[in-house]
Amino acid sequence: MTIALRREWTTGRALDPEQLGQLASHCLKLEVQTYPKPGLVSHVDDGAHRDMDAELLCRSADTLAPFFRDLAAAGAEGGGMNRLRAIGVAAERAMLAATSGVNTHRGAIFGLGLLCAAAGYRNAIGVRKPLGRLVSERWSEDILAGPAALRSHGALAARRYGAGGARTEAAHGFPSVYDIALPALHEARGLAPHDQEASRVQTCMTLIAAVTDTNLLHRGGAEGLRFAQASAAAFLAAGGVGSPGWRRRAADIHRAFIARNLSPGGSADLLAMTLFVDWVEL
């Protein structure tokens, strides 16, 4: 399918909550419009997923824009975690209603939602601190102390493998975005200056190689996570998107993930968050 993406974003100025909501939704669609991403849904195919496709993910992204806007507005008004959580829970409910119960963006609502709140707050108080630092300074204690689901896939992975998952990532100010993905995105733009999709593939592979993704643990256990990380690391070691034939090699890895039913949903979320942060902080 072809995904209609908005192009009118301007960088280097404070976006208002409405624009931040639209931008967050746009970044979710850009993530979908990236192929090959191992095991994940894209505009080309459904990866290792039987219950969702690009159209459903884009519908979900459209549904979420007003909730991201409300999170940005709540951040601008100095809202605490209880207020953010209420909006996040309402967003999850709207997502499930729009997708007939499919978890299209649960992790993304959480991470991008907190970054939207931080962006609203940052504009309101007029500082230029990184959004991740603001998330951790303002909300990390409440993120870690908040009510945790007993039976979610992330909670099971945390108990079985000691993985921190989405909460730990957010509480620490998104180190995977700032220390791993943003440098990879910027370097990749040098490797493939005229191919934005290639720079997103490189960023996604860099994240998969480094992140302890609870989706991979849930679907493939410790061996699945190890296989995924080693495959992505081998792609990067061979030159990533800077070497000829990279599309074929990335597509081979995509097929190997599908054969093992592996899907790195956490890395997909972090890719969308990286695109958002890159835009807002430029």
Ligand SMILES: CC(C)(COP(=O)(O)OP(=O)(O)OC[C@H]1O[C@@H](n2cnc3c(N)ncnc32)[C@H](O)[C@@H]1O)[C@@H](O)C(=O)NCCC(=O)NCCS
């Ligand atoms: C923290 C959340 C994600 C629930 O965590 P839990 O571990 O129980 O969830 P679950 O396993 O279902 O989802 C985790 C999702 O995070 C993503 N993820 C997986 N691993 C990682 C990782 N290492 N880093 C970042 N994201 C990851 C994946 O998309 C995964 O599907 C969240 O849904 C939540 O608590 N929501 C309540 C509302 C709230 O507090 N909102 C805050 C403001 S938006």
Ligand SMILES: Nc1ncnc2c1ncn2[C@@H]1O[C@H](COP(=O)(O)OP(=O)(O)OP(=O)(O)O)[C@@H](O)[C@H]1O
């Ligand atoms: N392009 C994408 N393809 C697949 N997952 C994605 C994509 N983008 C983001 N995700 C994230 O992956 C998560 C969904 O992953 P998945 O369907 O594997 O998990 P699940 O619903 O917990 O479990 P399962 O489907 O294995 O029963 C969502 O929370 C979403 O945020």
